[in-house]
Amino acid sequence: MAILAKMLPQSTSVEKLGEEVKRRIFGTLKRSLYVLRVDTGSCNGCEIEIFAALSPLYDVERFGIRLVISPRHADALLVTGPVTRQYRAVLERVYRMTPDPKVVIAIGACACGGGVWYNSFAVEGGIDQVIPVDVYVPGCPPHPVAILQGILVALDVLKQKIEKVSYREEKPEEEWKLRPPLALLFERETLVKISWELYRDIMRTARKYLGYLYGVQLVKDYFALLSEVRTLGELREASKKIVEAWNRDPRIAQVVEELNKLVEKHFAQKH
Amino acid sequence: MGGEAEARKLLEKCVERLKELLPPDAIVDVKVKGKDRVYIEVKREYLPEALEKVYWELGGYLSSMVGTDDRSVDGHYRLYYIVSIEENVRHIQWKPWVVVYTKVPWDNPKFKSTTPKVPAASWYEREVKDLLGLEPTGHPDPRRLALPDDWPEGLYPMRKDFKFYERPPRQPKPYMFRPEKVSEGIVQIPMSPIHALADEPSQFRLFVDGERVVDVDYRMFYVFRGLEKLAEERFTYNQTSFLAERVCGICGYAHSTAYCEAVEDALDIEVPERAEYIRTIMLEVERLHSHMLNLGIACHLTAFDWGFMELFRIREKIMKVAEILSGGRKTYGMNLVGGVRRDIPKDKAKKVMELLKTVREEFKKALDVITSNELFLRRCEEVGILPKKVARALSVVGPLVRGSGLPRDTRYDHPYAAYKYIRVKPAVESGCDVFSRLMVRAREVLDALDIVEHALDQLPGGPILNEEKIELVEYAKGIGYDEAPRGENVHFVVIGKDSRVHKWRVRAATYNNWPALPYMSRDYTITDFPLIVASLDPCYSCTERVIIVDVKRKKTVTVSYARLVHLSRKVSQNPTHTPQLL
Amino acid sequence: MAFIKLIEHSSRRGVATHPYPEKPFEVDELYRGKPVLDASACIGCGACANACPAETIKVETDYGKGVRRWTIYYGRCIFCARCQEVCPVNAIELSREFELAAKNREDLTVVAEFKLGSCAKCKGYLDVSIRHVELAQKLLERSEIANIMQELARYMVMCLKCKRSFFVEKLGEATRG
Structure with a gap:
């Protein structure tokens, strides 16, 4: 350490010095990175992904990344969990025991910001409340590839992909654009003028049968169709196209049938 | 169904028998709910007798015990003892749940402990004492069970007047483990939170004589996150399903399902059949990955890393299946109260079927190689014996109990979700050792593959979510249960105001299994210990929504180093030697 | 014998390892990754903030600046897709992006600000964004009970304070008259 410190240019900021040391160590040492897994009260989800x-x-070991079992051997700490009240002292001790320079990587939602427990009485709410963190790897739990990327980002092998996004509304009238399926409600002339209630019912039915994800997808397709047809007979005929597009799933046919019934009922009420 | 009438009859019989057994003024109220559950209110002074009769005379297993703070409602605390009647009624499809409960007034928070009569209640009562401040009088072991070391005295976090975000000042107090110097010749080996063989934070103390483990002491509460409190005050009942999934990262979906079932039971919400099938599919997918993980870890601990790598390679396909079906590898996020959130379209089902086919083939081959490996067998066979008798007395659950020759399986005993339609035969092995438990898991992997394939094939039509007619009935109670990979999970829910739960109690499988650990590890070597722990397949975070400390006291004897070395050598050279220290 | 079996079995295996990071790792097409907000569609209603179990999405009203501020911190996100499920305008969707490692906490945040509407009576700020009011008006026109709602539509552009005093006045009139 002392030799390394001499090698470095004089720096006013301690953090900067630390950064530089870290870079040189990993750049010049050319040996495997020893990693210690620290569980500070995680649910095990992150553990099994590690x-x-x-x-x-x-296979993280192909990068020379190796799990070790003692803080004294470690170069990097993979910390999971929200830091429970009981674990705080242990984590502090582990951090002190790990030789410098070290990298702390927070794995998972709990470690990055306390997760679902962030303001509970029994947790501290994230690793950075207790020790400094170098890299955050979000996810609940993170994908193994994301963990791998996190370690490689910590070593400056890979670049991080995410950055802060901010958006400010300048001209509210012009900037606002509705997205489908709601946009389809206002964009085109349809067979029946789709009222808000009908839209709501269609949406509800689709969700009830297919869930939020496939339901909305189907409603998008269905509205696109609805704006093309002119008569009810055409609607029935054309709705077969949707079933075709969804790999002829009998389930989709069933749901489309339900939606058709809704539209017909609505149409009958109007006339 | 014919089973329902039978179940009702049995339930009535249970209530009548209990009325006969107890003094006439003991029972205050009896409420039958549905086909298989009954809530019986007894007077506070008769609580131990009532529980004793239900447990021993009616042949019940204590599934859970809950204390609720109802002071805001009627000035009382309530204690619920949830007992599942299973003895001698194996043939009945829906076995009864008997809930014995009593009121404890706010100004006199004491009750007669039931532990002397029903030992299984010990931990539950100590937990109630710590978290709610209800004193079990006559409890044989009234020491602190819950809460961190530095938690102030007299502050009870589960009471309603404690807010979930409060962080009381620390009052550091060193925790008294078992006395530093124990009996002659016994060496303590601490296995602390950071340890090669402990995957999760906990502390084990192994007491060894030579190489032989003579006793185990464990203490965990490093994972106490206060989640039940959060659910009561911060989460709405639909959000809690996602919180429940994070009770445990391995069997989280089982917790989520049990929670939803409890709320559905309380509010009489009918779950669409398709949703029940989808839940079953996801539960079995979870069992697949969890069992493969456990088998892989067992291989790893016996230094047979080929098995570990191969099983983890196969397991990745199961993770892919979960990804296709739910969009997440581990946290599925599929459950809402009233059904599931995501449907399974035909093309996805087809993809999954293809993957499962390769999994089955590869798993069978891998299993063949693993079980024909002499080294692996020698490490597993005749190690960590849990006799049938002990398993029954401790009422352990999951592969642990099935590995000891007892056919307990919630999927069979209390059919839930689609297990009403798909009957499961419990996989039972009678070897009582680590190998038997591993084989139970291996058989269940193959069974689970069958179930997933069958369920995907037989998926009924209709909706998947029923959330239109949900009406929150205040203080309605419900029980939810399922067979997680590690055994039976039981959730108890009392519905509260503002679409929050009034009380939510999670009882994870491992909670019942921990007491078996000392029985299993005694008389084996230190190297066997991690394997035995792994065969229990413990889930620390499940158990530690609350805290467990189990410390036995022993006489303090000072022992010289020379004497210790002498004893160690002597014992290690003579494996048949039994020291009189025990 | 056992080891011959093992060697035979292993020799047929081949390479299982994915060549990440040389090649990108493909997850399933419906993987639940980073939630992405389409800020041009969002109305800042706060349904997502209400539903979020981790409370990582927050929507707050800043009367000083006159904006409704939507923020997310991906670090705490549990990727449950509840926000996507409850969004009334489908402005937030979970993408397949999952490599989210970042060196700074700030890199994991998204902030979007929407201007608050103004009260028709006192000209102060409303509690909701301009877009929110606009959407409500648009949908009201499409509603089957639009004619009944016409009268009530006036209150939509009133702040809470004015609404209160207006109703008290009306109530007074009604009891007097």
């Missing part, structure tokens, strides 16, 4: 990262499909 284990999965060791498995043949991801």
Whole structure:
């Protein structure tokens, strides 16, 4: 350490010095990175994803990243969990025991910001409340590849992909654009003028049968169709196209039938 | 269904028998709910007798115990003892749940402990004492069970007047483990939170004589996150389903399902059949990955890393299945109260079927190689014996109990979700050792593959979510249960105001299994210990929504180093030697 | 014998490892990754903030600046897609992006600000954004009970204070008259 400190240019900021040391160590040492896994009260989700990262499909060891079992051997700490009240002292001790320079990587939602427990009486709410963190890896749990990327970002092998986004509304009238399926309600002339209630019912039915994800997808398709047809007979005929597009799933046919019934009922009420 | 009438009859019989057994003024109120559950209110002074009769005379297993703070409602605390009647009624499809409860007034928070009569209640009562401040009088072991070391005295976090975000000042107090110097010749080996063999934070103390483990002491509460409190005050009932999923990262979906079932039971919400099938599919997918993980870890601990790598490679396909079905590898996020959130379209089902086919083939081959490996067998066979008798007395659950020859399986005993339609035969092995438990898991992997394939094939039509007619009935109570990969999970819910739960109690499988650990590890070597722990497949974070400390006291004897070395050598050279220290 | 079996079995395996990071790792097409807000569609209603179990999405009203501020911190996100499920305008969707490692906490945040509407009576700020009011008006026109709602539509552009005093006045009139 002392020799390294001499090698470095004089720097006013301690953090900067630390950064430089870290860079040189990993740049010049050219040896494997020893990693210690620290569980500070995690639910195990992140743990098994770290284990999965060791498995043949991801295989972190091909980068020379090796799990060790003692803080004294470690170069990097993979910390998971929200830091429970009881664990705080242990984490502080582990951090002190790990030789400098070290990298702390927070794995998972709990470690990055306390997760769902962030303001509970029994947790501290994230690793950075207790020790400094170098890299945050969000996810609940993170994908093994994301963990791998996190370690490589910490070593400056990979560049981070995410950055802060801010948006400010300048001209509210012009900037605002509705997205489908709601946009389709206002954009085109349709067979029946789709009222808000009908839209709501269609949406509800689709969700009830297919859930939020496939439901909205289907409603988008269905509204696109609705704006093309002119008569009810055409609607029935054309709705077969949707079923075709969804791999002829009998389930989709069932849901489309339900939606058709809704539209017909609505149409009958109007006339 | 014919089973329902039978179940009702049995339930009535249970209530009548209990009325006969107890003094006439003991029972205050009896409420039958549905086909298989009954809530019986007893007077406070008769609580131990009532529980004793239900437990021993009616043949019940204590599934959970809950204390609620109802002071804001009627000035009382309530204690619920949830007992599942299973003895001698194996043939009945829906076995009864008997809930014995009593009121404890706010100004006199004491009750007669039931532990002397029903030992299984010990931890539950100590937990109630710590978190709610209800004193079990006559409890044989009234020491602190819950809460961190530095938690102030007299502050009870589960009471309603404690806010979830409060962080009381620390009052550091060193925790008294078992006395530093124990009996002659016994060496303590601490396995602290950071340890090679402990995957999760906890502290084990192994007491060894030579190489032989003579006793185990464990203490965990490093994972106490206060989640039940959060659910009561911060989460709405639909959000809590996602919180429940984070009770445990391995069997989280089982917790989420049990929670939703509890709320659905309380509010009489009918879950669409398709949703029940989808839940079943996801539960079995979870069982697949969890069992493969456990088998892989067992291989790893016996230094047979080929097995670990191969099983984890196969397991990745299961993770892919979960990804296709739910969009997440581990946290599925599929459950809402009233059904599921995501449907399974035909093309996805087809993809999954293809993956499962390769998984089945590869798993069978891998299993063949693993079980024909002499080294692996020698490490697993005849190690960590849990006799049938002990398993029954401790009422352990999951592969642990099935590995000891007892056919307990919630999927069979209390059919839930689609197990009403798909009957499961419990996989039972009678070896009582680590190998038997591993084989139970291996068989369940193959069974689970069958179930997923069958359920995907037989998926019924209709909606998947029923959230239109949900009406929150205040203080309605419900029980939810399912068979997680590690055994039976039981959730108890009392519905509260503002679409929040009034009380939510999670009882995870491992909670019942921990007491078996000392029985299993005694008389084996230190190297076997991690394997035995792994065969229990513990889930620390499940158990530690609350805290467990189990410390036995022993006489303090000073022992010289020379004497210690002498004893160690002597014992290690003579494996048949039994020291009189025990 | 056992080891011959093992060697035979292993020799057929081949390479299982994915060549990440040389090649990007493909997750399933419906993987639940980073939630992305389409800020041009968002109305700042706060349904997502209400539903978020981790409370990582927050929507707050800043009367000083006259904006409704939507923020997310991906670090705490649990990727449950509840926000996507409850969004009335489908402005937030979970993408397949999952490599989210970042060196700064700030890099994991998104902030979007929407201007608050103004009260028709006192000209002060409303509690909701301009877009929110606009959407409500648009949908009201499309509603089957639009004619009944015409009268009530006036209150939509009133702030809470004015609404209160207006109703008290009306109530007074009604009891007197």
